[in-house]
Amino acid sequence: MAAAAxxxxxxxxxxxxxxxxxxxxxxxxxVAADLVIYLVWGPHLPPGTMSSSAASQQFDIKVMAVLAxxxxxxxxxxxxxxxxxxxxQEGDEEDGPALHGNARIQATWITxxxxxxxxxxxxxxxxxxxxxxxxxGEGPSPIWKPGSTPLQVQVIAQQWKFTYRYPQFGGFETTAxxxxxxxxxxxxxxSLDVIHSFWAYQLGVKADANPGVNNVAYTKPLQTxxxxxxxAELCGLWHGAMYNYGHVVSPxxxxxxxxxxxxxxxxxxxxxxxxxxxxxxxxxPTINKAMAKAGITGANGYYYPPQDPVQP
Amino acid sequence: MAIETHPEQAQGAGxxxxxxxxxxxxxxxxxxxxxxxxAVVGYLVGHWLGNFLAANYQQLPLSDQNDMPxxxxxxxxxxxWLIGLGVFSDLARQMIGRPVADPHHxxxxxxxxxxxxxxxxxxxxxxxxxxxxxxxxxxxLFAIAIRTELLSPSYHVFSSSAYVEIVxxxxxxxxxxxxxxxxxxxxxFLVPLMIGSKRVxxxxxxxxxxxxxxxxxxxxxxxxxxxGYPFGWTGYxxxxxxxxxxxxxxxxxxxxxxxxxxxxxxxxIVTVICYRAPGMRWSRVPTFVWSMLxxxxxxxxAGPVLVGGMYMLxxxxxxxxxxxxxxxxxxxxxxxxxxxxFGHPEVYILALPGFGVVSEIIPVFCRKPLFGYKxxxxxxxxxxxxxxxxxxxxxxxxxINPDMxxxxxxxTELISIxxxxxxxxxxxxxWKAKIRLTVPMLFALGLYFNFLIGGISGVFLSDVPAxxxxxxxxxxxxxxxxxxxxxxxxxxxxxxxxxxxxxMGIKLNQTLGKIHFWTMFIFFNSTFLPLFAVGMDGQxxxxxxxxxxxxxxxxxxxxxxxxLGVSILIFVINFVYSTVIAxxxxxxxxxxxxGLEWQVSSPPxxxxxxxxxxxxxxPYEYGVKGAPPVADLNPPAGVLSAAFxxxxxxxxxx
Numbered sequence: 001m002a003a004a005a006x007x008x009x010x011x012x013x014x015x016x017x018x019x020x021x022x023x024x025x026x027x028x029x030x031v032a033a034d035l036v037i038y039l040v041w042g043p044h045l046p047p048g049t050m051s052s053s054a055a056s057q058q059f060d061i062k063v064m065a066v067l068a069x070x071x072x073x074x075x076x077x078x079x080x081x082x083x084x085x086x087x088x089q090e091g092d093e094e095d096g097p098a099l100h101g102n103a104r105i106q107a108t109w110i111t112x113x114x115x116x117x118x119x120x121x122x123x124x125x126x127x128x129x130x131x132x133x134x135x136x137g138e139g140p141s142p143i144w145k146p147g148s149t150p151l152q153v154q155v156i157a158q159q160w161k162f163t164y165r166y167p168q169f170g171g172f173e174t175t176a177x178x179x180x181x182x183x184x185x186x187x188x189x190x191s192l193d194v195i196h197s198f199w200a201y202q203l204g205v206k207a208d209a210n211p212g213v214n215n216v217a218y219t220k221p222l223q224t225x226x227x228x229x230x231x232a233e234l235c236g237l238w239h240g241a242m243y244n245y246g247h248v249v250s251p252x253x254x255x256x257x258x259x260x261x262x263x264x265x266x267x268x269x270x271x272x273x274x275x276x277x278x279x280x281x282x283x284x285p286t287i288n289k290a291m292a293k294a295g296i297t298g299a300n301g302y303y304y305p306p307q308d309p310v311q312p
Numbered sequence: 313m314a315i316e317t318h319p320e321q322a323q324g325a326g327x328x329x330x331x332x333x334x335x336x337x338x339x340x341x342x343x344x345x346x347x348x349x350x351a352v353v354g355y356l357v358g359h360w361l362g363n364f365l366a367a368n369y370q371q372l373p374l375s376d377q378n379d380m381p382x383x384x385x386x387x388x389x390x391x392x393w394l395i396g397l398g399v400f401s402d403l404a405r406q407m408i409g410r411p412v413a414d415p416h417h418x419x420x421x422x423x424x425x426x427x428x429x430x431x432x433x434x435x436x437x438x439x440x441x442x443x444x445x446x447x448x449x450x451x452x453l454f455a456i457a458i459r460t461e462l463l464s465p466s467y468h469v470f471s472s473s474a475y476v477e478i479v480x481x482x483x484x485x486x487x488x489x490x491x492x493x494x495x496x497x498x499x500x501f502l503v504p505l506m507i508g509s510k511r512v513x514x515x516x517x518x519x520x521x522x523x524x525x526x527x528x529x530x531x532x533x534x535x536x537x538x539x540g541y542p543f544g545w546t547g548y549x550x551x552x553x554x555x556x557x558x559x560x561x562x563x564x565x566x567x568x569x570x571x572x573x574x575x576x577x578x579x580x581i582v583t584v585i586c587y588r589a590p591g592m593r594w595s596r597v598p599t600f601v602w603s604m605l606x607x608x609x610x611x612x613x614a615g616p617v618l619v620g621g622m623y624m625l626x627x628x629x630x631x632x633x634x635x636x637x638x639x640x641x642x643x644x645x646x647x648x649x650x651x652x653x654f655g656h657p658e659v660y661i662l663a664l665p666g667f668g669v670v671s672e673i674i675p676v677f678c679r680k681p682l683f684g685y686k687x688x689x690x691x692x693x694x695x696x697x698x699x700x701x702x703x704x705x706x707x708x709x710x711x712i713n714p715d716m717x718x719x720x721x722x723x724t725e726l727i728s729i730x731x732x733x734x735x736x737x738x739x740x741x742x743w744k745a746k747i748r749l750t751v752p753m754l755f756a757l758g759l760y761f762n763f764l765i766g767g768i769s770g771v772f773l774s775d776v777p778a779x780x781x782x783x784x785x786x787x788x789x790x791x792x793x794x795x796x797x798x799x800x801x802x803x804x805x806x807x808x809x810x811x812x813x814x815x816m817g818i819k820l821n822q823t824l825g826k827i828h829f830w831t832m833f834i835f836f837n838s839t840f841l842p843l844f845a846v847g848m849d850g851q852x853x854x855x856x857x858x859x860x861x862x863x864x865x866x867x868x869x870x871x872x873x874x875x876l877g878v879s880i881l882i883f884v885i886n887f888v889y890s891t892v893i894a895x896x897x898x899x900x901x902x903x904x905x906x907g908l909e910w911q912v913s914s915p916p917x918x919x920x921x922x923x924x925x926x927x928x929x930x931p932y933e934y935g936v937k938g939a940p941p942v943a944d945l946n947p948p949a950g951v952l953s954a955a956f957x958x959x960x961x962x963x964x965x966x
Contacts, residue, residue, distance in 0.1 A: 018744070046848040047781045060778045068768045075735060075764050079757065082742040087749070088679070095935030096680035096746045106684055109736045110729070117725045124725075124775040125718040134777035139711035189711075194551040195644060197709065197784055201850040206780045208710040210645075211550065212638040215711035228859070232784035232852040234479075234544045236551055237472045240855035280639070 018085070026077045030070035037065045047204045050227075050248065052220040053135025054204030060127050060134075067116065137189060137198075137207025137215040140277070146218055150184035153177070154275070157189070157196035157209035160242040162229055169258045171275035172265040177229060177246025180254035181221050189215040190278050197233035200246065202226075208233060214277035221248040342398030344427040347523075354392020358384035369631065379630045382538070382557050386564045390527050397429040397523055399516075429523060431515035434916060436522050437501025437815060441808075443522070444496055447489040447529055448801070449884065454482035456877050459870040465858045475856045477540025477558070484545040484562060485532055486796075488569040489525060491611070491658060492576060493800060494665035496522065498807050499580055499604040501815055505909035505916060506598050508589025508925045508943060513582035521576035528569040535561030544854055546651060549636035549644045553628050560629065567622035570615045570654075573661070577611030580604050589943070590951075591927030598907060598931045599688045603668020606692040607661050610699060614657035621650035645712050652703035660699040662796050664692055666763075666803030667734045670756040673810055674741050676905045677753040681932040683740025684733075691733030698727040708779050717776050724774035731767055735760070750903070751825035755806030758833045762798025766791060769844065787847030793840045805832070805883065810903065816891060817914040819898035824886040831879035838872035906942050907931050923947060 042062040049055040086096075128134050133144040154165040156173070165173045177200070179185055189198045191209035198217075199206045202225070207217040224247075231242035249257065262269075273279065339345070362381030369378050394400065402412040425432075426439055457478045461469050470478065500522075504512050512518050535541060538557040547566075552559050584605045588597070597605075625647070627633040634640035636647045667688075675682045682688060704713065704720040738760055747753070769791040772778050782788060805828075813819045842865045849865075851858045858866065890896065901910045908931060912921060925943040933939035 046850070053777075053780070057777045057781050060775055061772065061781075064772055064775060064778065068771065072764055072768055075739070075760075078739050079742065079760060082739075082745065083747065083749075083757075086742065086745045086747055088746040092746060094679070094746070096678060097744055098681055098933070098935040098937070099683060099740070099743065100681050101684040101687070101740065105740065106687055106736065109732070113729050113732045117729055120771065120775070121718070121722045121725050124721050124777065128717060128721075128776045131777070133714065134780055136714075136717075136776060136780045137709045137711045138714040143714050194554065195548050199784065199850075199852065201781075204781055206709045206783055210638075210711060213711055228850060230850065230852050230855075233548075234476070234542070234546075234551075234854045236542045237476060239476070239852075240472065240857040 018081075022078055022081050025081065026070075026074050029073050029077065033069040033073060034066050037069055038062060041065075048202055050221065050223045050225060051135070051203040051205075052131050052222060053133075053218070054202060055222065056127055056131040056134050057204045060124070063123065064120070067120070071116075132184075132218045135203065135205040135217055135219050137217045139216065140214045142216045142218070144218075146184040146220070148184055150186040150218060151180065152186050152188065153179070154277075155187050155189040155198045155207075155209065156192060156279075157198060157231065157235075158192040159194065159236050160231070160238040162196075162198065162231075162242070162244055165275060166258060166262075167275045169262045170266070170269055171272070172262050172269045173272060174261060174265065175244060177227065177244070178254060178257050179221050179227075179246065179248045180251040181224050181248050182251065184218060184220045187217045187219075188277055189217065192279060194235050195233050196231045196235045196242070199230050199232040201228045201230065206232060212278050212280075224248045224250060338424065342396060342401065342429060343424070344397075346398075347393045347396035350392035350394070350396025351389040351527075352392070354395075355385040355389035357392075358386070358388030361388070366630075377556065379557060379560050382560045383564065383626055383630050386531055386560065389531075390524075390564075390568055393527055394520070394523065399429055399520055399523070429519050431519055432918075433500050433504055433512045433515060433518060434815070434920075436515075436518055437497050439522050440492065440496030440500060440525075441815070443525055443529075444489070444493045444804075445884070445887065447485060447525070448493065449880065450529075450533070451482050451485035451489070452877065452880060454478050454485070456873065458482060459873040461856055462858070462866050463870045465860050465863050465866070468856065470856070472856060473540070473542070476542040476544075476854070477536060479854050480541050480544050480562070481532065481536065484566065485529070487545050487658070488532070488566050489529060490796070490800065491569070491573050491661050492521075492525065493662075493804050494669060494807060495576060495580065495604055495607055495611075496525070497815075498600075498669070498811060499607075499665070500576070502811065502909050503580060503583055503601055503604055504587065505814075505912070505920055506601050506907065506931075507584060507587060507592050508908055508921065508927055509583065509587035510919045510921055510924065511587070512579055513587055514579045517575045518579045521572045521579065524568050524572035524575075528565040528572065531561050531568065532565035535559075535565070546655075547625065547647075548651075549625070549628065549647050550638070552625060552647075553636060560626070563622045563625045563629070567619050567626070570618040570622065573611040574615035574619070577608035577615065580608040581612065584608075589925050589927050591943070593927075595685075596927060596930045597689075598672055599682065599685070599692075600668040600672040602689045602692050603664045603671070606696040607664045607668075610657045610661050610664075610696055613700070614654045614661070617650055618654035618658075621647060621654065624650075645707075645710070648707055648710060648712075649703070652706045653700075655706065656703040657699040659792065659795065660695050662800045663731075663763075664695060666759055666799040667692065669803040669807045669810075670759050671734065671737060672907070673752050673756045673806055674738060675932045675934060676903050676907075677748040677750055677756075678741050678745030679748070679934050680741055680743075680745045681930075681934055681936065682737060683743065684737050685930070685932065687733045688737045691730040691737070694730030694733075695727060698723060698730065702727060705774060705779070708776050709783050721774055721776055725771060728767060728771055735764075750809075751820075751822055751829060752806045752810035752903075754826070754829045754833075755802050755809065758829065759799055759802040759806070761833075762794050762802060762836070765841070766794030766798055769794065782847060784852055785847035786843045786851045786853060789853050790840045790843035790847060793843075798836060798840070802832075802836075805829075808887070811909075812891075813898040813902050814909055814914050814916070817897060817899055818891050819896050819902065820890045821886050821894065821896075824882060824889070828879060828882045828886060831882060832876065835872050835876040835879055839869055839876050842869050906933060908942055911941075911943060911945060921945060926951060 045058050045061050047054045047057055049058060129144050132146050152167050156163045163173050163175055164177050165171055189207040189209045191211045196209040198209055203219050205217050205219050207215045227246040229244050229246055231239055359381040362384035366380040369380055405412050425435055461475050500518055535558040538561060541555050541558040541562045543551045547562060584601055624635040628635050634642045636642045636644050638644060671688050701723040704716060705724045708717060773782055773791060809820055809825055846862055846865050849862060851862055899914050923946055925945045926947040927943045928940040929942055931942055
């Protein structure tokens with residue numbers, strides 16, 4: 001951006017002055033803003049560093065903020081300077097200088113913006129592929145996968161609940177999302193009725209839950225702690241109330257939790273439909289019967305009338 | 313160039329005979345009241361027909377719901393509305409071999425003509441202006457209701473069903489009707505004046521495009537009486553197929569508005585291409601006209617996709633066509649693709665007119681030529697082309713085509729290059745300018761400030777990893793309010809303050825205008841800037857319950873939004889006070905503009921120009937020594953015919 005502020009060749013005497021002044025106003029502001037963003041604000045930027053995908057998103061947001069701040073400051077400083085210096089004087093009805101354009105400035109501008117945009121594209125693509133899809137839903141046949149065998153967690157969304165199945169532990173179904181630290185997790189996200197979106201905020205994972213589609217997303221939890229799961233796609237009346245919580249725990253705690261829950265829920269797992277990546281909506285009534293037995297209710301795949309469920 | 317040098321004579325021949333009869337009393341002539349009557353009759357006929365044809369149809373198995381009567385009722389209500397307005401009268405006359413009526417027989421002058429199907433583009437412009445202000449304020453009231461609900465994370469003002477209805481109505485009404493907020497009033501009114509034409513190409517199509525907007529508005533509002541619809545403005549199936557009758561109002565209103573923007577776009581395209589005055593070369597066309605042309609191309613190309621999508625949604629809801637039903641071989645992804653193939657060009661339909669308005673205004677108040685005129689035009693063309701290649705960035709998390717994500721990330725980031733041209737043009741124009749801080753100029757500056765934030769936050773959204781956190785959150789919501797409300801609506805306000813003296817011959821009160829600007833600018837930013845943080849902190853869109861730690865920020869935003877509402881109220885008061893009560897006449901050229909539209913009296917006379925003007929130079933030649941006047945309004949007799957006489961061998965430019 002600095003080049004765009006450089007003086008045009010014609011009428012150099014007066015103009016070089018302005019260009020240099022704008023540049024000198026802008027440079028310390030830009031440097032200061034970038035240092036503050038990268039060093040002070042950066043480590044606290046959302047969504048945090050609780051998982052590999054969250055950390056890569058935080059890094060992306062940080063880098064883009066570092067790029068964006070000088071550009072924004074340049075435009076703001078320029079307009080501020082223009083408004084302070086180039087105002088119409090009292091009683092001056094003359095027109096300004098007849099500048100129709102400047103080929104060098106225009107070419108510089110186009111080159112600089114194109115360079116910024118193309119480098120952002122390269123950066124974004126690397127940052128998408130390197131952390132295995134960066135936590136975004138990759139559809140039924142993901143192309144960016146982790147090397148090791150991940151823990152399988154199925155996310156089943158329905159109006160207006162998330163439930164989770166663990167196929168490697170007998171396929172039990174629970175309302176609690178529990179994940180081990182330090183192991184790749186594969187979320188298989190699907191829906192029983194309308195489109196929802198599984199957003200595990202602290203993990204930096206977001207994948208739309210489509211009926212009949214298995215939407216896969218990967219992440220690797222790096223710290224223990226609580227996770228908030230919210231629905232990020234308007235799914236009807238109680239979309240705003242569709243959230244629950246999960247935990248990242250140590251691998252040993254996870255093993256003991258998973259094994260004890262598998263035994264505890266064995267009787268319910270038996271009447272559930274067998275684990276599958278998607279569920280045919282025609283079997284949903286069966287699922288719902290099992291759910292009701294486990295104390296979970298859904299919308300049977302159809303839309304609730306406005307008065308149902310009854311207002312709290 | 314198809315210039316009709318004497319259009320009034322061509323029309324006069326057929327119109328002489330019927331005009332000789334004494335005019336019928338006002339209540340027998342087609343106008344707003346007959347249109348309402350037609351719509352009521354049409355609805356009743358359609359409702360009966362739906363029950364008659366498809367009494368046992370079910371919208372969904374086991375749903376016990378039949379949408380056929382509602383859908384046919386709405387469709388025939390639209391037809392009845394148009395018949396009542398007299399849209400088809402001339403067509404009917406020609407079909408039975410009678411001469412068409414004089415196109416001016418309806419135009420009695422005075423206020424009544426604004427309630428009629430008028431073929432005068434200046435009347436249509438004013439109709440659009442008032443209409444758009446009404447639509448904007450109605451949809452704005454829904455926004456105030458949303459913010460009232462979000463004052464508390466857990467205490468509810470509305471029920472959850474009322475809340476989703478309000479969210480849907482606000483979003484849909486703004487997104488569908490505001491497509492025409494600048495093209496409708498200012499495009500229709502000013503484009504012929506700016507290119508030196510006495511008329512638009514298709515006055516009937518232009519008038520029809522306006523009269524479909526009240527239809528779309530009223531049908532959408534009537535959805536509230538049918539229980540509303542719970543799927544926001546995007547209407548993704550299966551939710552939109554399962555929803556109750558209110559969803560029919562959504563689909564039909566959106567479809568009708570889609571037809572309206574296609575018609576409006578065609579008229580502008582043909583007018584700009586074919587009706588430019590002699591000497592109005594492409595290198596002299598004002599940037600506002602360029603933006604209208606680019607917007608019109610997007611409307612004409614994107615609108616049919618919307619109409620098609622809504623049509624499929626309606627047939628899915630009524631006759632079980634299963635375009636979008638996954639278990640029957642359809643795909644809800646098809647709808648998402650169709651919707652955003654329209655939806656993303658649409659956001660540029662909303663952005664480009666704003667760029668056109670500010671690029672038109674800043675040279676006047678900088679007293680300098682527009683810097684890089686060709687870059688400005690190229691930027692608009694570039695945005696138009698690229699806008700059709702970015703739509704899947706709305707579907708980064710949806711699970712389709714993960715391998716296409718880098719491509720859509722690239723196209724989305726590329727579009728910031730032509731958008732950046734608008735800033736290059738503005739900054740070059742401000743260089744060593746003599747800035748006059750009038751009210752329109754303040755709003756133009758407001759656009760540059762707001763769109764900077766809106767545009768840069770858009771780059772964050774284009775990056776797939778960062779978008780994983782931002783998608784579907786309040787961050788997106790803040791982003792597009794910065795581009796649309798902060799861009800388009802600020803430009804709309806700039807245009808109202810700048811061109812109302814031209815359109816009505818009345819100047820708005822400038823003191824109230826300055827109060828309006830500063831309150832709107834401050835409270836707009838105070839409302840939407842914190843929402844970036846709210847979204848980044850994990851609040852999804854369209855929720856009515858949120859995390860308790862975000863209550864302070866949400867309350868700040870809600871209170872700011874109420875103040876923003878007061879600011880819009882100041883505008884409405886100023887508009888009504890200045891145009892109805894004070895009526896300060898402003899007939900000349902109050903801004904000392906070189907624009908061709910300012911060279912005729914205000915409001916412009918019947919037929920715009922006495923003679924077809926001959927354009928002598930560009931509209932932005934401020935400070936150019938010895939620049940000729942922008943146009944010769946009284947070209948010597950025979951100059952036009954001389955130009956056309958040599959047409960086969962010479963270019964048709966005077």
